[in-house]
Amino acid sequence: MTKQYFIELAEYNLWANNMVCGWLENISDEQWNQSITSSFNSIQETVLHIISAENTWLQRFRKEPVKWLQSTYKGTKEEHIALWKKTSEAFKLFVENFNEMELTKNLDFKRLNGTAYSMPFYQLFAHVVNHATYHRGQLVTMLRQSGFANVGSTDLLGYYR
Template sequence: MTKDYFKEAAGYNLWANTIVCGWLEQINDEQWNREIISSFNSIQETVLHVISAENAWLQRFKKEPVEWLQSTYKGSKEDHIKLWKETSTELKAFIDAFDENELDTNLDFKRLNGDAYSMPFYQLFAHVVNHATYHRGQLVTMLRQAGFSGVGSTDLLGVYRKK
């Protein structure tokens, strides 16, 4: 894996998250907060989980203390959307500036439950993008269940077709 691959993956993540944020801007507060059975109980909770995970990984990458936003963040729908775009942009900037020679270097970190791990950056970068992709798929289903039909594709092929 090369740095170019991860720069492309981070660009895809930002592109797809921006599309989803556009959908979220179109739903009302009832849809945003409606209880829907999934990994998390609403669109809001699912979005906050993705933001929290991206933010936590960025903090780990920068060797900063991790603040798990899912347990503390109380912003509006608009605040969530703004924060998600900012976090995804910051992740892309971090990966863009990352030293390619460090991709195989392990990052020592602790999970939220305190368990210690050590994994190479390239695996963690892949995980962060894959994690967001998983939950974007859930959001498509949740949005449809909440009555929003304006969803479209966020598949990686969409980025490749634009090139």
């Protein structure tokens, strides 16, 4: 486990998120807001959840007060896309600038429900990427269900190729 490995994961996360953002730029507002049964009730809600989670982790990593965007953010589709790209880039930069000697150091944080936790940074970095991967997969299915079929693979192996 090296810092370089986590930089690659953060770069992959940015690459995959930017690919999905490209698809989202091509869907209608109706598709964006269409009710679809999944973890969240629309493409918009799923995208906002991914942004909110990544942003929350960045706030925790930086020791900033956590502001959960999912309950307050009301941007347009274009604003969501721009914020997602910005947040993913910020995560990548954070990992690039992270002190490798602290990868196994614990971050103390509170979940949104107030429960205290402590986990090593390397596990949390992996979690941020894995969480986004999980929901990007849902977005592929939701996009297809909304009638947008021009999707590709955001798989890690595709990034490495």
